[in-house]
Amino acid sequence: MRDTFIEELTKIARNDPNVLLLTGDLGFGVFENFRKEYPKQFLNVGVAEQNMSMIAAGLALKGKRVFTYSIGNFPTLRCLEQIRNDICYHDLNVTIVSIGGGFSYGALGMSHHATEDLSIMRALPNITCVAPSSLEETKDATFQLYKKKGPSYLRLDKSNASYDKSENFILGKALKVREGEDVTLIAAGGVLQEALKAAESLEGSSITSRVLSMHTIKPIDEDAIIEAVKKTKGIITIEENNILGGLGGAVSEVCMERNLRPLFFKRLGMRDEYSSVVGDQDFLRNHYGLDHVSIATHVRKLLSDI
């Protein structure tokens, strides 16, 4: 996803000299071409995320289109108030990009796992929050966020799902990547691949699954949720994030406010805890119950409990 993002941003920068990429001293081996081709559009602000966000705000106030880049929680939580007061309150054209959503950084440990960012960033007024699940979604999201006015958050991760595309990517509109009637699996980010694998294995037991890539966490696609409740029996949300306030929270908010009653509803994610075990992304998904086997098990149990 990281490489796809930077490829797309390089194209954007080629056509728009107003675009600036800021990094907090991260991106070794990634930015060389960009830097070489567009030295005036690249700025390494140093290991200083608060300042990176303030500089971004100042640049945007002067009319620049800014992307800030770092990993895990560094471009978000580390400088949250700068994002809130300077970037979001002033509704500036800044896209905050984090590489390493969820468990991407695996065995590097808890400090490098972004597992609350979706909930926290979503709570900021004015910001659009996107967690693409595939490389193609990453490319489209990068371009569409560039075109969009106002602040945005682009959460990328190391894993990515691959699926046959049947719909065009539109910000704020979920992509239906599989049709089914028994359950709707809604995922954000690369963990969509686990949902797809679960759907495939459930098919063997004659359980059909609708699978949605809810790449835009905010504004969330209410229509897709309404349709999912009406046309399937229940909903499971899957995210490498705390279940409080993230994707699952957003979907449940829509259900309650719209008076929608799926026959079952389950949020899969971190259950209000930190990821303290050591392991790679797959290992951690397995440990925290976000792997396809766990998802399929939940589906079977929830259907049998109806």
Next chain:
Amino acid sequence: MPFDKKFSESLAKSIRIHALNMTSSGNSSHVASVLSIADILSVLYGSVLNIKPEKPDWANRDRFILSKGHAGAGVYAALAEVGFLPISILKEHYQNGSILSGHVSHKGVPGVELSTGSLGHGLGVACGIAYAAKLDGDSFRIFNLMSDGECDEGSNWEAVLFASHHKLSNVVNIIDYNKLQSLDSVESTLSLEPFKDKWEAFGWKTIEINGHSHQDLFSALNSSSNRPTCIIANTIKGKGVSFMENSVLWHYRSPQGDEFEKAIIEVENA
């Protein structure tokens, strides 16, 4: 144009009187913080900033950011005095439904570049504007005014490094060095000394002046360098009202009743 000291001092007096009225009628805090910077604001808005009240978004205007946003009443007063806002709107400061919040706000207020209130934000944003101005070949300058207590915030020092590294000669940072912060003196909270040496060591051209001398302020604010400039303005918190001067109490206390009357008389007769 020669510096008109009389005009400048008269403007400062007006800012002080507005600030007393605004904080009294709003029953709000930070009057001493405004009195501390009234002379700085007066010289900036009256004689230094290249701005057009009739065209607040003019592209080549100088930018001013009040990083110590709690002294917002002073900025509103200055903006009203130079024609960005009607004087009559100052009565609405801190009132329900007003656009003039206690901490300076840009929403609907022409002439305010950045809403602040949380300390340690102004300088970094100023540096971002300055960097963009350099890229675009613009000639305007960016002024940031911060408090001394605000220098406790680490985010400022990130920006200080950045400005120096990128030789942001279009940035002027003014520090309201009144030596008092919210609860206690700067010295007994987190000492900043040797303050000037610190800024010099970070690569800034640093000028230390009397922050109530309009002539000194005018000269310092107009000095140029190929480096970013820091003006350490030695000030007196509560300047102009004897019983507010150098008193931590008036960071939060609002002037009411006899105290308000006495304060107004002192400023008017100064």
